[in-house]
Amino acid sequence: MARLLLVPIVLLIFLAALLPLVAAALAGGHGVAASLADAHVQRAMRIAMTGGVLVAILAVLVGFAPALALWQAAGWARWPALAICVAVLLVPAPGFADLRFLSPLRPAGVLAFCCAVARGAAMTVLILSAGLARVPFGLQAAARSAGARPLRAWLDAVVAPLTWPLAGAALVAFMVGIAEGPAASLLAPHFDLADAWVAPAALLVAAASVAAMSVLLQPDTV
DSSP states (O other), X not given: OHHHHHHHHHHHHHHHXXXXXXXXXXXXXXXXXXXXXSHHHHHHHXXXXXXXXXXXXXXXXXXXXXXXXXXXXXXXXXXXXHHHHHHHHHSOOOOOOSGGGGSTTOHHHHHHHHHHHHHHHHHHHHHHHHHHTTSOTTHHHHHHHTTOOHHHHHIIIIIGGGHHHHHHHHHHHHHHHHHTSHHHHHHGGGOTTTTSSHHHHHHHHHHHHHHHHHHHTSOOOO
């Protein structure tokens, strides 16, 4: 009964987190529509989309191990680590301007891209930590005791319950990558709320909502 009440509440919080972004889009909608017809903006959008995919892949890979470590860590160590993840999201960072950030001859571009991956990884840790909270710590050992091979036991007991949290983490990390790309800097002047902390705050609340929903939608294991 409690879960039936909490699911619509979390869904409403998620929708409320998207409202500021929708308001900003409506405020600068005409300017953005005109900008999207520009060749430079179209190129920036392609770079942002490609960068978003790369950020999503790397962020999930980088954030998966820390999330597992926090799952196995003592309770007193989890909250400072999660607080660090939140701090990573709030600290200003440069965005990447092009796909040449992969070149070691462009340290500024590499740093900017690493900042985007760090933000996506922080989101991943927050979301997966909530998903792992519903996975019993001894489930993998129980699977091995039942005769499952170590890899099979890990996939069935740990990875399988994280299907939806992993999908949510990848989606949020992709959005982070787009926000850190060149398209955001080109389109930002058209938004009245571009200079406020609306987008980071909204993304943080949306990530928390996805994390909470991933917990609520997990089947009971006891």
